[in-house]
Amino acid sequence: MTLLALSAAALDRSFFEWVWFFLDRYWLQFLTGAGVTLLISLSGTLVGFGIGLLVGVVRTIPKDPRAPLFRRILRRLGDFLLVTYIEVFRGTPMIVQAMVIFYGLALAFSINLDRLLAGFLIVSINTGAYMAEIVRGGILSIDKGQSEAAHSIGMTHGQTMLHVVLPQAVRNILPALGNEFVINIKDTSVLNVISVSELFFASKSISGNFARYFEVFLITCVVYFLMTFTVTRILRLVERKMEGKSTYTIHGSQTTPESEIRIRGGL
Amino acid sequence: MADAQFLEIRHLRKRFGDNEVLRDIDFTVRKGEVVCIIGASGSGKSTLLRCVNLLERPTEGEIWHDGRNILDGSVPIATYRAHVGMVFQQFNLFNNLNVLENCVIGQMKVLKRSRAEATETAMRYLEKVGMGQFIHARPSQISGGQKQRVAIARALSMEPEALLFDEPTSALDPEMVGEVLKVMRDLAHTGLTMLVVTHEMAFAAEVADRVVFMDEGVIVEDDVPSVIFGAPKQERTRTFLKRVLR
Secondary structure, X not given: OOHHHHHHHHOOOOHHHHHHHHHHHHHXXXXXXXXXHHHHHHHHHHHHHHHHHHHHHHXXXXXXXXXXXXXHHHHHHHHHHHHHHHHHHHHOOHHHHHHHHHHHHHHHHOXXXXXXXXXXXXXXXXXXXXXXXXXXXXHHHOOHHHHHHHHHOOOOHHHHHHHHHHHHHHHHHHHHHHHHHHHHHHHXXXXXXXXXXXXXXXXXXXXXXXXXXXXXXXXXXXXXXXXXXXXXXXXXXXXXXXXXXXXXXXXXXXXXXXXXXXXXXXX | OHHHXXXXXXXXXXXXXXXXXXXXXXXXXXXXXXXXXXXXXXXXXXXXXXXXXXXXOOOEEEEEEOOEEOOOOOOOHHXXXXXXXXXXXXXXXXXXXXXXXXXXXXXXXXXXXXXXXXXXXXXXXXXXXXXXXXXXXXXXXXXXXXXXXXXXXXXXXXXXXXXXXXXXXXXXOHHHHHHHHHHHHHHHHOOOEEEEEOOOHHHHHHHOOEEEEEEOOEEEEEEOHHXXXXXXXXXXXXXXXXXXXX
């Protein structure tokens, strides 16, 4: 069917018929677009979270004024670079970052990134900058006594972070992580400026063919909402799971009836 | 007798900005000794204890342990700390781990013991402090006295040369003080080296081999309990004890 024939037939369609038409005919494009959106936002959020954890941990290493000079200089330099990274990526719009990174790399180094990969990189780096500050806040929110106790039994800074502080900090920042994921699902739409075929880009292509923007983007709207809503529900579940059980079993109560009686007597 | 010595502190000073909290502390702890440090709030006794475990970095001075000055940077701090257990006023159990895991994690990560061995050791000390039944509980599910007993078991599980107690009963409800002091009394009788910052004068009088009275960042008097509590030589010690032992 030619485009002309399509638009001729289009004239007498009602609103619902249009919606149905797009759903029926372009469901695969919507779905693929949504898939790309989810893929980029999920992987970007996770990798960004990883970057945030790393940066957050490095930034909270206690400063030792007695360390050798070159180590202190290294530390200062590292801190400076990390703060620069955080400030620059938090302080500029992702849509601009996408343009600068994608076209900049192509122009300056003749690197033609795959658009999907470029999108993933941009979301990751951007999320990392936000997560770094969230993680730092999460680490600082954990009582100092926790790390003092870990240090007092001989744990290093890394061990203290890995086994004691981060498990608690991560639980506290989980809502913020979920928030970041939801924001990313929506904000990947800006990647259409570098032609990443995510949901917004797909919708634009579909609607452009027929100049029917309202119907198409209403569908797009619903798809975005379904994705974010599902994600928030799942995260709520994960949070509840991480709270742990509210009860515990008395040790020995399930081994022998004898011990159970003893314990009951004891209580 | 250098080998009978656990720790020797020489000319220790600690400043927080302009505030000098410890002024020229000289102080020795022998192996197997139970030393109680008493004094008013702000006298520097907790800071001294935290300096011993390097949770605070002394501004000046030397801390000799095992023939080496641990402040000269030749001994890795973590290694040294694993030899010196610490029990905190606020318990500081790891909130993300249950009772058993609290006592196992350090053994596995720091001492590189196997899980089986670490669990066995942890169970032994948890039984000793009467918390064997509660190994699956989380810190938020047990009482203050129970938390402190677990904290003691956690420190003991590392099988340290000495145990430092920083006001271990000060954050407890009165009815729970007894259970913790009982555990500490039992430990003292096993010959463990203990350094206890405390406000429990009766405990100090009964259990300590030596009592150290601190005031305004200096050690005012350092003697056996019978002298400190019976016939203190210093006026400041007398005034302090008169105030607290009413």
